[in-house]
Amino acid sequence: xxxxIDGMGGDHAPKSIVEGVLLALEDFPNxxxxxxxxxxxxxxxxxxxxxxxxxxxxxxxxxxxxPARAVRRKKDSSMAKILEAVTEKRADACLSAGNTGALMAGxxxxxxxxxxxxxxxxxxxxxxxxxxxxLMLDLGANADAKPExxxxxxxxxxxxxxxxxxxxxxxxxxxxxxxxxxxxxxxxKQAFTLLKESNIxxxxxxxxxxxxxxxxxxxxxxxxxxNMVLKSIEGTAGAMMTMLKEAFMSSGKTKIxxxxxxxxxxxxxxxxxxxxxxxAALFGLQAPVIKAHGSSDARAIYSAIRQASIMVEHHVTxxxxxxxxxxxx
Amino acid sequence: xxxxIDGMGGDHAPKSIVEGVLLALEDFPNxxxxxxxxxxxxxxxxxxxxxxxxxxxxxxxxxxxxPARAVRRKKDSSMAKILEAVTEKRADACLSAGNTGALMAGxxxxxxxxxxxxxxxxxxxxxxxxxxxxLMLDLGANADAKPExxxxxxxxxxxxxxxxxxxxxxxxxxxxxxxxxxxxxxxxKQAFTLLKESNIxxxxxxxxxxxxxxxxxxxxxxxxxxNMVLKSIEGTAGAMMTMLKEAFMSSGKTKIxxxxxxxxxxxxxxxxxxxxxxxAALFGLQAPVIKAHGSSDARAIYSAIRQASIMVEHHVTxxxxxxxxxxxx
Numbered sequence: 001x002x003x004x005i006d007g008m009g010g011d012h013a014p015k016s017i018v019e020g021v022l023l024a025l026e027d028f029p030n031x032x033x034x035x036x037x038x039x040x041x042x043x044x045x046x047x048x049x050x051x052x053x054x055x056x057x058x059x060x061x062x063x064x065x066x067p068a069r070a071v072r073r074k075k076d077s078s079m080a081k082i083l084e085a086v087t088e089k090r091a092d093a094c095l096s097a098g099n100t101g102a103l104m105a106g107x108x109x110x111x112x113x114x115x116x117x118x119x120x121x122x123x124x125x126x127x128x129x130x131x132x133x134x135l136m137l138d139l140g141a142n143a144d145a146k147p148e149x150x151x152x153x154x155x156x157x158x159x160x161x162x163x164x165x166x167x168x169x170x171x172x173x174x175x176x177x178x179x180x181x182x183x184x185x186x187x188x189k190q191a192f193t194l195l196k197e198s199n200i201x202x203x204x205x206x207x208x209x210x211x212x213x214x215x216x217x218x219x220x221x222x223x224x225x226x227n228m229v230l231k232s233i234e235g236t237a238g239a240m241m242t243m244l245k246e247a248f249m250s251s252g253k254t255k256i257x258x259x260x261x262x263x264x265x266x267x268x269x270x271x272x273x274x275x276x277x278x279x280a281a282l283f284g285l286q287a288p289v290i291k292a293h294g295s296s297d298a299r300a301i302y303s304a305i306r307q308a309s310i311m312v313e314h315h316v317t318x319x320x321x322x323x324x325x326x327x328x329x
Numbered sequence: 330x331x332x333x334i335d336g337m338g339g340d341h342a343p344k345s346i347v348e349g350v351l352l353a354l355e356d357f358p359n360x361x362x363x364x365x366x367x368x369x370x371x372x373x374x375x376x377x378x379x380x381x382x383x384x385x386x387x388x389x390x391x392x393x394x395x396p397a398r399a400v401r402r403k404k405d406s407s408m409a410k411i412l413e414a415v416t417e418k419r420a421d422a423c424l425s426a427g428n429t430g431a432l433m434a435g436x437x438x439x440x441x442x443x444x445x446x447x448x449x450x451x452x453x454x455x456x457x458x459x460x461x462x463x464l465m466l467d468l469g470a471n472a473d474a475k476p477e478x479x480x481x482x483x484x485x486x487x488x489x490x491x492x493x494x495x496x497x498x499x500x501x502x503x504x505x506x507x508x509x510x511x512x513x514x515x516x517x518k519q520a521f522t523l524l525k526e527s528n529i530x531x532x533x534x535x536x537x538x539x540x541x542x543x544x545x546x547x548x549x550x551x552x553x554x555x556n557m558v559l560k561s562i563e564g565t566a567g568a569m570m571t572m573l574k575e576a577f578m579s580s581g582k583t584k585i586x587x588x589x590x591x592x593x594x595x596x597x598x599x600x601x602x603x604x605x606x607x608x609a610a611l612f613g614l615q616a617p618v619i620k621a622h623g624s625s626d627a628r629a630i631y632s633a634i635r636q637a638s639i640m641v642e643h644h645v646t647x648x649x650x651x652x653x654x655x656x657x658x
Contacts, residue, residue, distance in 0.1 A: 129568050143513060143514035143515075144514045177553055184472060185552075188553075207560055208560035208561040209564030212568040223506075225553070225554060228558055228561075231536055231537035231538035232540070232565070235537055235541055236569075237565055239542065240597075242458060248593075250593055257590040258586075260582050260585055261577070268569075268572050268573065
């Protein structure tokens with residue numbers, strides 16, 4: 001399969017992107033990569049590889065470019081080019097660690113929505129304490145959502161969890177401020193009713209404080225809330241890691257303690273490490289579009305490429321297409 | 330000053346409530362406490378104290394009682410009685426660790442709003458890595474909010490941070506999905522404009538991932554989002570503590586490591602310990618109504634009592650009243 005990759009997007013581009021690509025080429029023999037970006041900037045990190053094709057483009061979508069217009073205006077940017085590649089079926093999936101809003105707007109504009117999907121959603125798998133992980137969406141593709149949008153997020157998430165993650169009858173939960181049926185704001189109360197009436201395995205409201213305890217396989221919410229919760233989890237985990245590090249470095253005694261705990265700490269860090277969980281995928285577009293975290297290192301890019309390949313392998317786009325068509329009969 | 334306390338509310342009532350009360354009486358010589366609850370259940374934990382008055386009531390508001398009607402129906406409950414005590418000015422502030430919704434609805438119904446305050450808000454001080462802490466509101470008094478409500482939350486939070494926390498010109502931030510001015514959903518975009526035009530020291534949007542890094546002194550948001558973010562922070566911190574504990578207990582070597590780190594770990598736990606930060610206060614009512622965390626231990630009740638006393642000492646209700654009146658001229 002062919003994956004088109006934006007070599008210029010993200011805080012550590014192009015270095016971490018190229019390195020991630022090379023790692024992925026080594027481990028996944030069925031993947032061919034088309035890497036788009038400024039040749040002279042990619043060059044220092046590149047190695048020759050028979051399944052790697054480098055395509056030069058002049059422009060770069062920057063982090064502060066206006067999301068709505070970036071891809072339209074910068075026609076020769078690496079981001080525009082990867083979207084073009086999937087649209088014209090020269091690639092099966094595409095991936096960028098760059099400007100999230102621009103990638104989403106560009107995805108909508110160039111790749112287009114699956115028929116019947118009102119709003120594509122940004123979805124990612126988040127870690128849980130027991131290592132199972134859960135899928136959460138929308139993480140911010142649409143800041144505002146209607147109850148019907150949330151129902152579609154649930155349908156897309158359910159199908160993904162079932163087909164890609166191999167969960168028999170995935171539990172779908174609605175993120176809310178309490179577990180009782182009547183809890184919530186106007187939006188969640190209405191979404192609750194729609195979900196309850198649907199065919200998916202809806203287990204009711206789930207609370208943010210229980211997310212890491214594996215309360216559901218799929219958690220749906222509006223993009224504003226999803227983004228907030230995601231960033232709160234990331235921020236808190238990061239802050240605690242910082243404090244823990246400071247504690248371990250505070251004296252000779254604690255430094256010995258750190259040495260004794262070395263493997264366990266690495267393990268702990270790994271459990272909450274987003275780089276192991278791949279990127280976020282835009283569900284509901286005509287082809288897999290993957291957004292890797294802006295701060296992605298080589299490992300995170302590697303994982304995001306793996307995720308893209310899994311989505312292609314499992315025909316996620318086609319399955320979502322069929323399921324949405326089915327749901328609207 | 331006199332503080333009326335619900336002896337029956339919370340997961341560890343009445344034990345932790347009574348113990349917290351006794352701790353507070355020891356440390357704060359200017360506080361008199363009126364403790365409401367079932368005499369026979371309070372008795373085992375009670376000690377005679379000249380500044381403690383125990384008032385028997387027959388009823389208890391339970392966690393699953395309908396919030397809107399609990400206080401109205403259970404007229405002889407400890408929760409109804411503490412609200413009555415502040416309403417009739419027999420107490421200067423009241424405190425409960427029981428049913429949050431019931432306390433809020435009861436507060437509105439019995440104590441009443443300050444004139445001009447459209448919606449009271451639940452506010453609490455959250456920890457930051459540097460130990461400064463910040464005030465966040467609304468944490469769920471109102472699941473839905475209008476832009477004008479958020480402006481009032483900001484005014485109340487600003488006054489509190491200035492008068493009670495002694496911050497010269499508190500930085501007020503709007504919780505949002507990005508720091509750029511135009512980011513957000515319909516609600517935050519409109520609230521941004523109102524805040525920008527106001528007289529308070531508005532520093533713009535702040536992101537959930539930066540909250541623990543002391544980005545603002547006061548952070549305002551709608552109650553749904555505030556509740557989500559609060560619970561995400563709590564849940565993540567709790568999950569990490571669980572994982573850390575498991576890591577430290579996993580072998581003989583790691584147990585030695587834990588011993589060497591004992592003080593530092595206690596310190597770390599203390600930094601994120603909500604029991605040190607008191608309860609959440611309902612801002613915008615005619616008297617201080619404090620909601621202690623449902624899982625409060627004696628230490629948390631002690632801190633919440635201290636917070637109530639600070640609110641009385643600094644005339645928070647009067648100051649909010651004047652500021653709101655001023656803002657509407």
